[in-house]
Amino acid sequence: MCCGGFVCKCRNFSTTATELIVIATYQEPVPGWIDNFYGPTGVIAGAGTGVLRTLRADPTKVANMVPVDLCVNGIISSAWDIAERFRTEILPDPEIPIYNFCTEPNNCITWGDFTHTTIKFGSMYPTMKAIWYLCYASNPNIVLHYLSIIFLHYAPAVVCDIIAVLIGRKPRLLRSYKKIHRFMDVIEYFSMREWQFKMDNMNGLWRKLSTADQKLFFFDMRQINWDYFLEQYFCGIRRYLLNDPMETVPQAVVRWNRLYWVHQATKVIVLLLLYKLIMSVWGMLS
Numbered sequence: 001m002c003c004g005g006f007v008c009k010c011r012n013f014s015t016t017a018t019e020l021i022v023i024a025t026y027q028e029p030v031p032g033w034i035d036n037f038y039g040p041t042g043v044i045a046g047a048g049t050g051v052l053r054t055l056r057a058d059p060t061k062v063a064n065m066v067p068v069d070l071c072v073n074g075i076i077s078s079a080w081d082i083a084e085r086f087r088t089e090i091l092p093d094p095e096i097p098i099y100n101f102c103t104e105p106n107n108c109i110t111w112g113d114f115t116h117t118t119i120k121f122g123s124m125y126p127t128m129k130a131i132w133y134l135c136y137a138s139n140p141n142i143v144l145h146y147l148s149i150i151f152l153h154y155a156p157a158v159v160c161d162i163i164a165v166l167i168g169r170k171p172r173l174l175r176s177y178k179k180i181h182r183f184m185d186v187i188e189y190f191s192m193r194e195w196q197f198k199m200d201n202m203n204g205l206w207r208k209l210s211t212a213d214q215k216l217f218f219f220d221m222r223q224i225n226w227d228y229f230l231e232q233y234f235c236g237i238r239r240y241l242l243n244d245p246m247e248t249v250p251q252a253v254v255r256w257n258r259l260y261w262v263h264q265a266t267k268v269i270v271l272l273l274l275y276k277l278i279m280s281v282w283g284m285l286s
Helices: 040-048 068-088 111-124 142-166 173-191 200-208 211-216 226-241 246-285
Strands: 004-010 013-019 021-023 065-067 098-101
Touching (some): 021 068, 065 068, 068 200, 111 226
Parallel strands (some): 013 098
16 A cells, blocks of 8 residues: 655656555556555455454545556656656746546445455455455444454454464464554554545546557546456455465365355354353343
């Protein structure tokens, strides 16, 4: 995830380009390529492996994410635009041009859409690295979010770590969740807010490019097919970060179905234990 920009200077000319959350590639070098777990990538990987079960996010807010290859193409094109201005203009424009590169208002996704597609593609392309069935939700309510952390993160982690100690293995899950929660605190700043940027300079730059250059340096966010992109994004995380080739999907589906029934059985057992506890307390009070 990258939240920032760059400044390009050419003698008396300069420009600033800004972007928000930069994620996997849309087309180049291959669709879905990614090399880190930052930002939404960590959310997808965590949810897909059954580790992450809650994220504080407002489902109505726009998830301002951009593919890294389109971002690079936009930067290259903006540098070309500044060079063209320097070559053709006698006096520089006193205002520094700012190229905001983000999602288009008429072609964007919300954090709710992001959650839905994560669950959809997580079920279509399960990974062999999953330790539990996908059980993930966006919780804008801070109370529900922290209750989910306690009962869906910390409680299972404590149980698993105790079992690990009893069988002579090193407890790791609780420590891992502490790292995950630090990451969740960072992304929460973006998933609970949204920003509005003017894309006039980027859209104007797009119109300046020839048809050949538009194909070579494609960066028009208005043409993004989000469903296709998020599918490639999910598969890219599976392939490049989890090191789980797509050829293992059939075996992963079989394992996924087993995890589903284990998940359902666990819920039934927990509900029965809660029922027994409530009835015991009720009997003591009555």
